[in-house]
Amino acid sequence: MTKNFLGTPLIAAEHGAGLDALTWYIHLLMAVLFVGWAIYFIYVLFRFRSTRNPQADHIGVQSHFSTYVEVGVAVTEAVLLIGFAVPLWARSVEKFPAEKDSVVIRVTGRQFNWISRYAGADSTFGKQDVKFVAATNALGVDVNDAAAKDDVVVMTGSELAVPVNTNVIIHISSMDVIHSFKVFPLRVNQDAIPGMSVPIHFRANKVGRYPINCAQLCGVGHYSMKGELKVLAQADYESWLKTKSGGAVSYE
Numbered sequence: 079m080t081k082n083f084l085g086t087p088l089i090a091a092e093h094g095a096g097l098d099a100l101t102w103y104i105h106l107l108m109a110v111l112f113v114g115w116a117i118y119f120i121y122v123l124f125r126f127r128s129t130r131n132p133q134a135d136h137i138g139v140q141s142h143f144s145t146y147v148e149v150g151v152a153v154t155e156a157v158l159l160i161g162f163a164v165p166l167w168a169r170s171v172e173k174f175p176a177e178k179d180s181v182v183i184r185v186t187g188r189q190f191n192w193i194s195r196y197a198g199a200d201s202t203f204g205k206q207d208v209k210f211v212a213a214t215n216a217l218g219v220d221v222n223d224a225a226a227k228d229d230v231v232v233m234t235g236s237e238l239a240v241p242v243n244t245n246v247i248i249h250i251s252s253m254d255v256i257h258s259f260k261v262f263p264l265r266v267n268q269d270a271i272p273g274m275s276v277p278i279h280f281r282a283n284k285v286g287r288y289p290i291n292c293a294q295l296c297g298v299g300h301y302s303m304k305g306e307l308k309v310l311a312q313a314d315y316e317s318w319l320k321t322k323s324g325g326a327v328s329y330e
């Protein structure tokens with residue numbers, strides 16, 4: 079599919095084109111069924127009108143045409159499901175890249191913003207435990223853990239950055255109610271559920287700034303729970319990360 083007939087948003091991730099193509103094929107099948115049924119309905123109204131058929135026909139339809147059409151529709155649906163939907167799900171949702179070859183981020187939703195946390199230079203996240211949660215330590219990070227020292231936490235602005243053409247894994251969680259992390263151009267959407275950490279993955283292929291939306295009605299401030307995901311060139315990503323850490327972490 080080259081033309082975007084459905085007017086879906088810009089695609090900025092590798093798996094996006096396959097997803098949009100499947101959506102387009104399903105719409106196409108539904109359009110064919112809709113038009114087919116409408117034509118059949120009008121034909122039947124005309125063909126079996128009472129003036130032409132004063133007596134009911136007890137034998138009914140002799141031809142096998144409808145059976146062939148039904149089999150055709152079933153085969154098309156099977157091809158869409160087995161040939162497109164299942165492989166797409168397996169590739170885009172199930173098949174995760176290795177963490178060592180990916181940028182790994184933890185994103186936590188709360189009423190009403192997103193907090194992102196990066197592992198820093200050592201690629202290891204500092205330990206977290208609910209017992210460390212305090213007014214100055216919303217994520218419950220163990221500040222005595224050596225691995226926590228270089229972690230980067232972006233608390234304000236619901237801001238997130240990832241490098242382009244790189245595998246990204248985001249572990250999504252929530253601090254209070256159910257939120258949902260949605261970035262249309264990256265074709266990712268995952269509920270943020272308290273007590274759970276659910277990973278998603280993607281590979282962004284277009285540099286840009288894309289809106290993060292909360293896709294679950296999560297309270298009175300839901301409308302304001304939007305952020306920005308920046309897809310940056312590798313060098314820009316590294317300098318962005320530096321501006322955020324400043325070599326130290328503040329867990330306010």
Ligand SMILES: [Cu+2]
Nearest residue numbers: 257292296303
């Ligand atoms: Cu929300």
